[in-house]
Amino acid sequence: MGKRVVVIGSQWGDEGKGKITDFLASKADVVVRSQGGNNAGHTITFDNKKFALHLVPSGVFNPNIINIMASGMVINPVALFEELNILNKQGINNYRLYISNRAHIVMPYHLDLDELYEELKGEEAVGTTKKGIGPAYMDKVARIGIRVADIIDSNTLLQKIRNNLIFTNMILKANNKKTYSEEILYDEFVKIGKQIEPFVIDTSILLEELIHEGKNILFEGAQGTMLCIDHGTYPFVTSSSPTAASIPLNCGITGNYITDVLGVTKAYTTRVGEGVFPTEFEDETSKKIRITGNEFGTTTRRPRRIGWLDLVVLKHVKRVNGLNGLSIMLLDVLSGIEELKICTSYELNGKTIDYIPANYDEYKKCIPNYINLKGWKEDISKVKSFEELPINCQKYLTTIEEILDIKITVFSVGPDREQTVTLKNIF
Ligand code: IMP
Numbered sequence: 001m002g003k004r005v006v007v008i009g010s011q012w013g014d015e016g017k018g019k020i021t022d023f024l025a026s027k028a029d030v031v032v033r034s035q036g037g038n039n040a041g042h043t044i045t046f047d048n049k050k051f052a053l054h055l056v057p058s059g060v061f062n063p064n065i066i067n068i069m070a071s072g073m074v075i076n077p078v079a080l081f082e083e084l085n086i087l088n089k090q091g092i093n094n095y096r097l098y099i100s101n102r103a104h105i106v107m108p109y110h111l112d113l114d115e116l117y118e119e120l121k122g123e124e125a126v127g128t129t130k131k132g133i134g135p136a137y138m139d140k141v142a143r144i145g146i147r148v149a150d151i152i153d154s155n156t157l158l159q160k161i162r163n164n165l166i167f168t169n170m171i172l173k174a175n176n177k178k179t180y181s182e183e184i185l186y187d188e189f190v191k192i193g194k195q196i197e198p199f200v201i202d203t204s205i206l207l208e209e210l211i212h213e214g215k216n217i218l219f220e221g222a223q224g225t226m227l228c229i230d231h232g233t234y235p236f237v238t239s240s241s242p243t244a245a246s247i248p249l250n251c252g253i254t255g256n257y258i259t260d261v262l263g264v265t266k267a268y269t270t271r272v273g274e275g276v277f278p279t280e281f282e283d284e285t286s287k288k289i290r291i292t293g294n295e296f297g298t299t300t301r302r303p304r305r306i307g308w309l310d311l312v313v314l315k316h317v318k319r320v321n322g323l324n325g326l327s328i329m330l331l332d333v334l335s336g337i338e339e340l341k342i343c344t345s346y347e348l349n350g351k352t353i354d355y356i357p358a359n360y361d362e363y364k365k366c367i368p369n370y371i372n373l374k375g376w377k378e379d380i381s382k383v384k385s386f387e388e389l390p391i392n393c394q395k396y397l398t399t400i401e402e403i404l405d406i407k408i409t410v411f412s413v414g415p416d417r418e419q420t421v422t423l424k425n426i427f
Pocket of ligand 1: 012013014039040041126127128129130131132133134222223224227236237238239272273274
């Protein structure tokens with residue numbers, strides 16, 4: 001029987017899930033993206049080439065792998081075909097890709113609304129990627145969304161666009177923004193519907209079949225648990241749930257099928273966009289981490305905020321997802337830092353706590369308590385085993401394992417596929 005492994009971002013996104021997914025994908029038969037849209041950005045490096053994925057699952061580099069974009073996603077088809085074109089130019093054109101007929105479409109007006117809502121929020125803006133993700137999910141929940149199945153049925157599409165524009169145009173008009181013509185959108189999306197149709201299928205049925213055939217399936221997470229709409233730092237979160245619990249719902253399968261949940265974390269912490277970040281710091285060391293770790297957003301190129309590793313966050317993420325293994329990424333970036341800090345609890349109103357307060361304003365007041373660990377000077381980018389790591393680096397990893405009571409299954413010492421050390425086989 002195959003395994004069904006979920007890869008989960010364990011911080012605020014950008015943990016290096018793309019690299020781990022790509023690494024595991026070489027052993028998987030199927031790779032599934034289940035939520036989010038092109039707000040995600042995975043950088044994958046191999047053979048000295050860099051590939052940026054936003055929508056397409058990481059199995060596209062291997063022609064034998066089945067790639068699925070499941071029903072919980074919001075898909076901007078224009079961005080999708082742009083991404084496929086770029087991949088094509090990079091020589092990636094032999095892939096198997098299936099798109100759920102139930103996934104929602106990010107329409108052009110969702111980008112305008114994303115911009116507008118951020119503008120209206122002013123100081124309280126989330127710092128979204130402005131890719132229209134939030135507004136697309138808002139329409140989904142408001143039951144005025146357009147789904148993939150809708151754009152391939154030209155008989156009913158016009159009515160669906162009309163139903164949506166009653167609301168969308170009203171909002172745009174009230175804010176002196178350009179409104180949309182139903183006919184122009186209809187013509188555009190009938191064409192897009194024809195383009196996307198060859199990829200479209202009921203992916204819930206497909207997944208059930210693949211599971212019964214005993215395939216190894218990798219569910220690749222986008223964003224991170226701290227950006228989860230339910231369990232993240234609300235309201236500074238994305239509009240879907242990037243947790244293991246969301247996989248069954250977003251894919252149309254039962255949760256009983258999940259065999260492993262692998263958390264992915266950086267050896268430190270980063271965040272893009274606004275929102276609370278207790279271990280954030282800005283000094284020469286954070287600048288060095290930003291440069292060495294190339295900490296600039298894949299999607300928006302924004303410089304990422306830098307902080308020390310936060311085990312209160314990881315404890316929360318372990319519980320919410322039921323993590324049974326941890327991948328530590330970008331460990332090499334910490335080489336050459338004299339003293340490393342790991343946050344183990346917070347001080348809140350004179351009390352020591354080791355959980356994330358639900359109240360955002362309380363979380364903002366939390367002051368991290370750190371333990372200090374000695375750093376290492378050695379270059380570890382060519383290390384192939386745990387034993388080859390400098391002793392202080394080994395200690396850094398075992399401290400994380402002990403405090404969190406979790407096994408580190410993989411650690412990564414550089415961007416290339418080869419710079420990945422596996423401590424426990426996942427597939
Ligand atoms: P949205 O998902 O574009 O609505 O943005 C909401 C928040 O999630 C912002 O803080 C974004 O920077 C953040 N975000 C969304 N996707 C990602 C991602 O893939 N990596 C890191 N942060 C993300």
